[in-house]
Amino acid sequence: MPISRLFDLSDKSHAPRLVLKVGSALLVGKQGVRREWLTGLVAEIAVARARGQQVIVVSSGAIALGAATLGLDKGGRGSLADAQAAAAVGQIALSGLWAELLGSHGLTAAQMLLTLEDLEDRRRYLNVTATLTRLLDAGAVPVINENDSVATNEIRFGDNDRLAARVAQAAQASAVLLLSDIDGLYDRHPKEPGAKMIPVVEGVTAEVHAMASAESNSGMGSGGMISKLQAAEIAELAGIALVIGNGQYDRPVARIVDEGVGTLFLPRRKAGARKAWLGGRLRLKGSIIVDDGAAAALLRGSSLLAKGITGVSGAFLRGDPVAIEDGQGRVLAHGLSEYDAAECEQIRGHHSSEQADILGYAPRSSVVHRDQLVLK
Known part of the structure; x- marks a missing residue:
């Protein structure tokens, strides 16, 4: 059954497999890890699992966590070397945090670090698909991030929005939920007078792209609205719905799904698996x-x-x-x-x-x- 409204994301018959993307600014604040907020989000994941849905998490935050530990300025993004070093330190803390909190609900976390090439090369892409399928069948919650310690500017996603969409393609997911620092897509910059949020988008057109801003309100993450629209295009090729919602609230998934606050991108078409992979290539x-x-x-x-x-x-x-x-x-x-x-x-x-x-x-x-x- 295709997804037609935000509430469908909580229905196993509409959305048996979800990809949930969490941005850096949601996980890490000025005082460090936002543990209480993350605890609430993990509880929401546990609820989804209890109603029979499979969940894949695409989690940012390694660079921000590592930068705080190493005392690097600009959030660890001052240079490629800083970002790689920060990610190497932060990824251990990030994966441990997810494992601990998911474990408190009896769920097993599985870490996967991916590079652009892992999803651009057809054979490696199919390997990712096989691994994700086996983990989900075994009851694990895959927690995925870009492998920033080895990725360079030439071979990286650069944002986890598009990574989440490509993972959704590989996993044959029903929907992608991008938790961000904004309620959804607005018809103009949300700071402009009269800006209105768009609840449903049927296909990303040139007019839709014209509404986007490259800004990220937090200044900590790497993806603005432009990257989210690109993610929606990638998901659309595989017939996957995508949602942009505000993750800054406690229990953010419930606010988005139950209260209907967010932008739902509905796919206009569904290409075959190989063509979806080809059309979603970034390089x-x-x-x-x-x-x-x-x-x-x-x-x-x-x-x-x-x-x-x-x-x-x-x-x-x-x-x-x-x-x-x-x-x-x-x-x-x-x-x-x-x-x-x-x-x-x-x-x-x-x-x-x-x-x-x-x-x-x-x-x-x-x-x-x-x-x-x-x-x-």
Whole structure:
């Protein structure tokens, strides 16, 4: 049964598997860990488990905790080295805290530290799926964070909003609940006069993106509303609902679900598992620019042919993920290229009958086949 309202998140038949994301500012205050607040949240997780729902936690806080222990300024985010060191210290405390509080309800915590590559590489992604499935079947509560001690600026999520959405894809979850420092998505910056919160969003469009702000009210976390909308897009591809709600209250899940205070993003579609993984990728190796005719053909479900290509960017190889863009720079699709960048440059604008003479071998049927392509 699909989710259609916030209250459905407390119903096992609508939401048998939930991903709950907790931001740094909610876990760590000026005086350290907000233990009383976290105790209440864990009690809510225990209630969900008691009614038969499986719960995965994506928890920030390692860098903030480690920075406080090591005495690092800027919350441990002054440099990459500071962040990595702070995470190494803080992750021990964070995982121990979750294990202790979940254990007080008879629940077993399982730590998983992931990098971007763990979810971008198909084989590693499937390994994550298998591990999560086994942990949940065994009754554990997976507690997941980005592996900030080894992640670099080039190979990191950078925020746990998008990580939570990718984990939800891998776990085939029903919904993602992002606990943040704001009630939901507003039609303009919430500090502006007349700003109104939007209770339901059906598909993240350009107009919805225009409402977003990159600011995070706490200054401690790394994700603002922009990252949350990106997370909603990732979840949508897999047919997963996503909720943005305010976690600053005691028992925040009950306030969001029972009182209906938050923004619910409803997916408009559901791609197959492989296409959902492909469409949710955050790192692409290049881009292919197409003309209006090719753009229209893609929207009709066709493969991308060389004739419709007007430009090539990046240094990608055959099988690498690429963005397909129109002439205005709008991303139309993600796909796996059947040619490398140099070959695409050689054959762009040419009919398939000409490609064998250009390349010196018989061409493949398409540059990006429709089975390896997902519309954005």
